Structure formats: structure tokens, C-alpha cells
Amino acid sequence: MKIILNSTSFLLPNNESWSILKxxxxxxxxxxxNINSPEYIKDTIDLEIILFFLPDLIDYFQSDxxxxxxxxxxxxxxxxxxxxxxKSKNKKIIVGLSExxxxxxxxFSKKVNFSKKIKNYFLDELYKCSKKYNNLFIIDLDNIFSxxxxxxxxxxxNYYVFRCRLSTFGIxxxxxxxxxxxxxxNFTNKKVLLLDCDNTIWGGVLAEDGIENxxxxxxxxxxxxxxxxxxxxxxxxxxxxxxxxxxxxKSDIEDVxxxxxxxxxxxxxxxxMKVNWNEKSDNIKQLSNDLFLGLNSFVFWDDNPIExxxxxxxxxxxxxxxxxxxxxxxxxxxLEFRGFSKFLVTKEDSAKTKQYKSREKFIEAKRFxxxxxxxxxNIKIKPTIIKIDKxxxxxxxxxxQKTNQFNLRTKMYNxxxxxxxxxxxxxxxxxxxxxxGDHGIISFICLKIVNNKFLFIDTFLxxxxxxxxxxxxxxxxxIKKLAIKKKIDFILVEYIPTKRNQVAKNFVxxxxxxxxxxxxxxxxxxxxxxxxxxxxNSEFYTLPKDAIIPNLExxxxxx
Amino acid sequence: MTNLDNxxxxxxxxxxxxxxxxxxxxxxxxGDLKGWDSxxxxxxxxxxxxxxxxxxxxxxxxxxxxxxxxxxxxxx
Numbered sequence: 001m002k003i004i005l006n007s008t009s010f011l012l013p014n015n016e017s018w019s020i021l022k023x024x025x026x027x028x029x030x031x032x033x034n035i036n037s038p039e040y041i042k043d044t045i046d047l048e049i050i051l052f053f054l055p056d057l058i059d060y061f062q063s064d065x066x067x068x069x070x071x072x073x074x075x076x077x078x079x080x081x082x083x084x085x086x087k088s089k090n091k092k093i094i095v096g097l098s099e100x101x102x103x104x105x106x107x108f109s110k111k112v113n114f115s116k117k118i119k120n121y122f123l124d125e126l127y128k129c130s131k132k133y134n135n136l137f138i139i140d141l142d143n144i145f146s147x148x149x150x151x152x153x154x155x156x157x158n159y160y161v162f163r164c165r166l167s168t169f170g171i172x173x174x175x176x177x178x179x180x181x182x183x184x185x186n187f188t189n190k191k192v193l194l195l196d197c198d199n200t201i202w203g204g205v206l207a208e209d210g211i212e213n214x215x216x217x218x219x220x221x222x223x224x225x226x227x228x229x230x231x232x233x234x235x236x237x238x239x240x241x242x243x244x245x246x247x248x249x250k251s252d253i254e255d256v257x258x259x260x261x262x263x264x265x266x267x268x269x270x271x272x273m274k275v276n277w278n279e280k281s282d283n284i285k286q287l288s289n290d291l292f293l294g295l296n297s298f299v300f301w302d303d304n305p306i307e308x309x310x311x312x313x314x315x316x317x318x319x320x321x322x323x324x325x326x327x328x329x330x331x332x333x334x335l336e337f338r339g340f341s342k343f344l345v346t347k348e349d350s351a352k353t354k355q356y357k358s359r360e361k362f363i364e365a366k367r368f369x370x371x372x373x374x375x376x377x378n379i380k381i382k383p384t385i386i387k388i389d390k391x392x393x394x395x396x397x398x399x400x401q402k403t404n405q406f407n408l409r410t411k412m413y414n415x416x417x418x419x420x421x422x423x424x425x426x427x428x429x430x431x432x433x434x435x436x437g438d439h440g441i442i443s444f445i446c447l448k449i450v451n452n453k454f455l456f457i458d459t460f461l462x463x464x465x466x467x468x469x470x471x472x473x474x475x476x477x478x479i480k481k482l483a484i485k486k487k488i489d490f491i492l493v494e495y496i497p498t499k500r501n502q503v504a505k506n507f508v509x510x511x512x513x514x515x516x517x518x519x520x521x522x523x524x525x526x527x528x529x530x531x532x533x534x535x536x537n538s539e540f541y542t543l544p545k546d547a548i549i550p551n552l553e554x555x556x557x558x559x
Numbered sequence: 560m561t562n563l564d565n566x567x568x569x570x571x572x573x574x575x576x577x578x579x580x581x582x583x584x585x586x587x588x589x590g591d592l593k594g595w596d597s598x599x600x601x602x603x604x605x606x607x608x609x610x611x612x613x614x615x616x617x618x619x620x621x622x623x624x625x626x627x628x629x630x631x632x633x634x635x
Contacts, residue, residue, distance in 0.1 A: 014594075015602045016573060157617045168605050 001182065004037045005049045006030040008056035010163040017171035020179050032163060035081070047185075048085065049178060051096040051141070052078075052122070053165050054115055060102065063114045072121055079125045086133040089417060094181055095126055096174065098141035100165065101150065134397060134414025137181050137343070144177050145170065180338050188402060190319065190339040191293055193235060194284060196302035197246040197253055197275075201229055201265065203327070206252055217262025227331040229264035239349030240340050241271035241291070241356055245283055245300075250275040271353045272360070280307055281314040290363075291356065292405070292464055299339055346395050348440045358436035359465045366468065379435045381469055385478065386429050388422045392441060396429060399444045399461060404500045406472070406507070407461040408493060421446050425458065426482065430475060432466055442466050443475060447482065455483045456492040460504075472507050563633065567626060570606040574599060588625035600624070607633075 003025050005011065012018075013029035021027060030037055035050050054060075057078075058071055085093055099119040107113075123140065130136045145153040153170030166174065198205045202225050203215025215222045216229070236242050242265070246253060253275045257267045272290075274283035280302075288295050295317035302308055303323060312320050324333050348355075362379075369375035388396055393415055400413040413421065421427055430443035446459035457479065462472060483491055493513055495505050564584060571580045571592070578592040589600050604623055608614055613634055615623065623629045 012598075012602060012605075014598065016606060157614070157620070161617050161620045162601050168609065 001025045001046045001186070002044060003027045003047045003049060003182075004030060004041060004045050005051070006035045006037060007051040007053070008033060008035065009051070009053045009159075009165040011051070011166065012162075012164055012168070012171060015168060015171060017168045018175050020172070021175040021182075023179075025182070035078075045091060047092045047094065047182065049094045049096070050082070051098075051174070053098050053100050054119060054122075055100050056165075058115070058118060060115065066114060068117070071118055075118065075122050075125065078122075079129065082126075082136075083129060083133075086129065086136055089133075089135055089414060092135045092137065092185055094137045094139060094178060096139040096141045096178075097122055097126070098145065098165075100154065101142065103150075131415075133416060137185070139177060139181065141174065144173055148173050184338075184341065184343065188297075189342045190240070190299045191297040192241045192243055192271075192287075192291070192299065193232065193340070194243050194245045194280075194298055194300045194302075194318075195232070196304065196307065197244055197248060197256075199303040200301065201225065201232070201244075202256070202263075206248060206256065211252075211256055211260060214256070214260075216260065221327060222262070224328045224331065226262065226264055228327070228334065231331045231334040233264055233269060235334065235340050236269055236353060237350045238340065238342070238345050239352040241353055242269055243272045243274060243287060244270055245274045245280050245302075247277055247280070248275050269353065271356045279310075281311055284311070284315060284318065290360070299337075301334075344394060344398065346398050348395055348398070351438075351440060354437065355439055355465055358439075362436050363468070376469060381471070382433045383471060383474055384431045384433075386431050386441070388418065388427050388429060392429055393418060395441045396444050399441070399463065400459070403461040403463060404498065405464045405503050406467060407498075407501050408457065408504045408508070409459060409496045410461075410498050410501060411459060413459075421458065425449075427459075430462075430471070432469075432471065434469070439463075439466050443471070445475060445479070447479060449486065449488065450492070453488065454490045454492045455479065455486070455488045457494070460493070464503075467503070473511075476511060563630060566610050567607065567629065570603060570610050574603045574606050584626050586626070588627075604629070 001024070003021075005013075005027060006029075010032040011029065018027065028041065033056070035052075037045065037048060057074060082093065082095060085091070097119065099115045101113070101115065119142075123138070126136070126138050130138060142150075148169070153167060153173055154165060155167035155170070158164040158167060195201055198207075201216075203221055204213060206214055216225045217223070232242060244253065250273060253273065254267065257263060257265065257270065272287060274280075274287060276283070284295070284298060284300075288298070295315055296319075298315075298318045300308070300311050300318050300320045301323060302311075308320050308322070311318055319339060321333075321337070324330055366375060386392065396418050397413065397415050400411065400418070404410065418427070426447040426449075428445050429441045430445070432439040432442050442463040442465070444459055444461055445457070448456045448458050450456045460472075460475070462475075479491060483489075491513075493508055495501075495508050497505065568580055568584060571578075571584065571587075575592050575594045577594060580592070581587070589595055589597075592599075595603065604615065604620065607629060611633060615632060619632055623632060
């Protein structure tokens with residue numbers, strides 16, 4: 001990633017403390033005090049980081065003579081500048097903000113600290129922007145500094161000698177936290193938490209101690225296990241699947257989940273139970289196949305160091321947590337674990353466990369059914385087309401950012417892109433219900449009419465958890481109906497290959513789209529479809545020599 | 560070579576990875592190595608502080624422009 005770092009303070013470019021951030025990234029620093037990137041570099045960078053230290057903007061020594069309105073005006077102007085930068089949607093921006101607190105417990109015991117007021121205003125405005133612009137990320141630096149100690153992170157000598165507000169340790173801390181946000185921008189979060197049972201979600205060994213003697217809910221250590229389960233539940237509600245991987249008798253564990261009064265986790269919270277006497281690594285491999293999830297989406301939490309070592313050596317992609325030696329540290333450790341964190345949590349996330357469970361049942365039942373079509377008829381699939389509006393935009397963004405498999409072009413649109421697309425083109429979402437439950441919004445389609453001749457499918461994506469229902473054919477049929485209504489003869493589809501979207505290509509080929517040769521449309525894998533006379537087996541339509549191929553490259557840029 | 564020298568060489572190597580550090584560092588000063596400009600100098604002093612777990616005062620920080628001076632001001 002090409003990164004530029006701007007700050008109101010001098011921040012020691014080339015110092016060793018930036019090494020964490022420099023790994024795999026190409027970073028340049030603007031001149032000290034300049035929060036604008038130099039012109040020559042502006043268009044080439046992927047990420048701009050701007051770090052603000054309030055005393056660089058406001059004279060803390062004159063706080064008694066403050067004109068608050070003027071100071072707030074200053075901040076508003078900075079916000080305007082940031083908004084300007086945000087309009088270039090290909091660039092991500094991280095804004096960090098520190099109040100650089102001068103603490104005086106007596107002065108601020110009756111009235112609010114002036115710098116706090118300004119900082120809160122600044123933060124509020126930034127968060128308002130982040131609702132509008134998906135490419136903005138905010139770090140409250142003071143929260144981070146307080147974790148490591150304010151006095152360790154700042155250095156007065158450094159400031160007066162070479163204008164750097166931070167100590168080298170402070171820079172390291174900033175570097176590390178920026179890296180975490182960048183990692184989440186580039187890589188999706190973990191999706192499955194694999195948990196052992198004995199001495200992990202409760203204290204004691206069930207087979208030896210019996211259900212009445214396991215530690216959960218009692219004073220002391222039992223409360224720590226309860227809080228650990230509460231943390232697990234919180235993570236589950238953000239869309240993570242909880243899987244029990246335990247060497248035990250399944251019925252014993254089910255008994256605890258269903259009948260132990262102090263258990264916070266219930267059977268319904270557990271997406272899958274891999275409770276048997278097989279090797280845990282074999283269970284996990286099988287699970288990865290069943291859930292269509294790569295091993296790098298899995299996190300393993302087990303109190304037993306031998307089991308942890310086995311997973312580490314056999315399944316190198318699984319993240320194995322080294323739990324705190326004392327269980328009392330676990331609830332905090334789990335909540336602070338960044339692997340599961342994501343920027344936004346939607347309504348669909350909290351229903352994820354239920355949806356995966358119903359998918360499991362669906363696959364199982366389909367496997368045993370003799371006639372697939374009849375079976376699909378029996379489960380009463382009911383897709384509904386719904387509009388994109390305020391209530392569905394977050395889910396649309398999430399679908400764009402997360403759908404890797406059934407996605408023709410994998411365009412990572414943000415909220416403002418989608419609003420623009422929706423204003424100019426035909427966009428819709430598909431909501432799905434069947435006898436396995438309400439699957440929520442699982443598809444986003446965007447269609448663009450080009451030269452009044454072609455209906456170009458800008459976006460066709462579907463969540464992988466509902467695959468196998470031929471919903472894609474239903475959607476394609478809806479698209480055809482729309483094309484006929486608008487008197488358009490051709491549907492244009494582009495397939496941009498990624499590592500994981502082969503299934504989308506299969507769909508294109510299966511539906512007899514005719515490929516346009518690469519020489520005609522450079523860099524694009526475009527497929528063509530003739531709508532009329534479809535039954536006459538004329539789908540392999542030959543492109544006439546004088547046919548106008550819409551210049552998609554230009555279209556893409558001007559959108 | 561003293562232990563003190565070894566530690567300073569370590570700091571020089573880390574701060575100026577593109578330069579070859581001579582074995583005798585006694586007479587080295589700012590400008591003698593590639594990257595040892597005023598910014599490189601600040602980074603070098605901060606690295607030395609880290610290695611020795613010691614902090615130079617603001618009064619002398621910018622005057623430590625040679626290895627001799629740095630050694631003189633490090634705790635014995």
C-alpha cells in the first residue's frame with residue numbers, strides 16, 4: 001500500500017519506531033506541520049494518514065482568553081478540508097486525534113477542560129463524516145495513549161528540541177494501532193471462534209466432576225467463566241460463529257447447554273458442535289469444508305497447551321490464541337482481540353448463527369432428497385425485490401465489501417458510491433425467505449443502460465450462504481424482464497476473475513453468455529448475451545463487425 | 560573494542576542500514592555516514608538512548624555531534 005503520513009507535529013520519518021507500519025507498505029511523510037499531501041504524490045496514494053495534536057492548532061497557554069466560536073470555526077475549516085480529501089473515493093483516510101491533555105485534577109474538578117470540549121466537537125464532526133464517507137477511519141489517540149500511559153507516549157524534551165510531540169515509544173504505539181486498521185481495511189475479519197469446553201467455557205472436567213460441580217456462575221472463579229461466556233456471546237452477536245470443538249460425549253455437553261441454569265451460552269448460540277473423540281484438527285478441516293470458509297477465518301481457544309500446539313503445527317492458517325495464564329484475564333483478552341472486529345455491524349450479523357444453522361439443515365435435507373427441483377419447490381423459496389434506501393444502505397455496503405465468491409466484478413463500493421449508482425441506474429436488493437427461515441438481504445444488483453442498446457450488469461452478487469437454491473436464475477430472469485420492458489436486446493456481463501469467484505464465472509457460462517474476444521475490449525473479460533430467439537438455440541451470437549462495444553473503461557471512470 | 564563501542568555500533572547499524580560502519584568509530588561525526596544528516600542524527604541519539612536505557616538532557620541533546628561527545632555524556 002502506498003501511504004502518506006501528514007501531521008501537525010514532527011514525527012521522525014525514518015525512525016525505527018515506524019517499522020511495524022513500514023512492513024509491506026511504502027510510506028512517505030509530508031513536511032512537518034503540513035496536513036496537505038504534496039501535489040506530485042496526491043493521485044498515486046492509497047491511504048492518507050493525518051494525525052492532529054490539538055495544541056498545534058490551539059494555543060493552550062492562552063486558554064483563559066479563548067473565543068470558543070473562533071476556535072470551533074478553525075476545526076470546522078479542517079473538517080471541510082478533510083471532506084474535500086474524502087471525495088476521492090479510491091483513497092482511504094485515517095484521521096488520528098489527540099487532545100494532549102494537561103491534567104490538573106483541581107482545575108478541572110468543577111468545570112470541563114477546555115481542550116476536551118474542542119476535541120469532542122472535532123470527534124463528533126469526524127464521526128458525522130464517517131457516516132457519509134466509507135473511506136474515513138478515525139482513531140482517538142488519547143484512548144490508545146491512556147492504555148500505555150500518557151507520560152510514556154509523550155515527550156516534552158522531544159518537542160522542545162525537535163518539535164516531535166511523541167516519544168519513540170509513543171510513535172511505536174501509534175504505528176502499531178494504525179497497522180491494525182490498515183490490516184482490517186485489507187483483510188476481512190475472522191469468522192469462527194473454536195472453543196474447547198472443559199476448563200475453557202467452564203471450570204473443571206465435566207466427565208469427572210459432573211454437571212453439578214463444574215464452575216460457572218458461582219462467586220469467584222465461576223463469575224470469571226460467566227463473564228468469559230458473556231464475551232463469547234457478545235462476539236457471536238457481532239456475526240461470529242461459535243463452534244465447540246471438544247473431546248467429550250456430545251450428549252453430556254448438550255445436557256449442560258440445555259439444563260445448567262448458570263450457562264450464558266445456550267444450544268442456540270452454538271452454530272456447530274464438533275464434540276467427539278476425533279482429532280480436533282480433523283474436525284476443523286471438515287468444518288472448513290462444510291461452512292465454505294477458509295482456515296484463515298478460524299480462531300482456536302483451548303486451555304490445553306498440547307491441543308494448541310497440535311493445531312499450530314497441523315493447521316498453520318488457524319489463529320491459535322495463547323490464553324492468559326489466569327482465567328480472570330480471559331473476558332478482557334477476548335474482547336480486546338482484534339481478529340473478530342469489523343468497522344460496522346449490521347442487523348444481518350446478529351442473525352448469522354441462525355442463518356448458518358439453517359444452511360446446514362438445508363444442505364443435509366437436499367443431500368437426502370431424490371428430486372432436487374421438487375425439493376426446492378417444497379421449501380417455498382420466496383425472493384422479494386427491495387429498494388435501496390437509508391435502512392438498507394449499510395447492508396448493501398457490507399455485501400459489496402464482503403462477498404468474495406458469487407460476485408462478478410467484486411467492486412468494493414462504499415455508501416456514497418452506492419447512492420450515486422442508485423440515482424443514475426437501476427439498482428435493487430433481493431430479500432429471501434424459505435421454510436428454513438428468513439435469510440435477510442442476500443443479493444445486490446446494479447444495472448446500467450449503455451448506448452440504449454445494452455443492459456450492462458455492473459454488479460451481480462449473492463451471499464454464499466444461500467447458494468444451491470438457483471436463486472441466481474430467478475434474478476437473471478428478473479433482469480431479462482426488465483430488459484424486455486425497456487426494449488433492450490442485449491445483456492452485457494463482465495467477469496473479473498479473483499482467487500475466489502470461480503462460481504460466478506460458472507454461472508455466466510451456464511447461462512450461455514457469448515464471450516467477446518479480448519482484442520475487442522482490452523483488459524475486460526466481457527460476456528455477451530442475445531435475448532431474443534433464445535429458444536431457437538441462437539445464443540452463440542456472433543458479433544457483427546460494425547457492432548458498437550460500449551467503452552466500459554470510460555464508463556467506469558466517469559461514474 | 561569496549562562494550563560501550565559495541566553498543567554504539569549496534570545503534571549506528573540500525574539507524575544507518577545503508578552505510579558500512581567502520582570498526583573504529585572513535586572519530587566519527589555527523590555527516591560522515593550516508594544518512595547521518597540532522598534528521599538521521601536525531602534518530603541515532605534516540606536509538607542510543609533506547610539501547611542504553613538513558614535519556615540525554617535537552618541542553619546537550621543537539622550538541623552531541625560526534626561519537627566522542629556521545630561517549631563522554633553517556634553514564635559510566
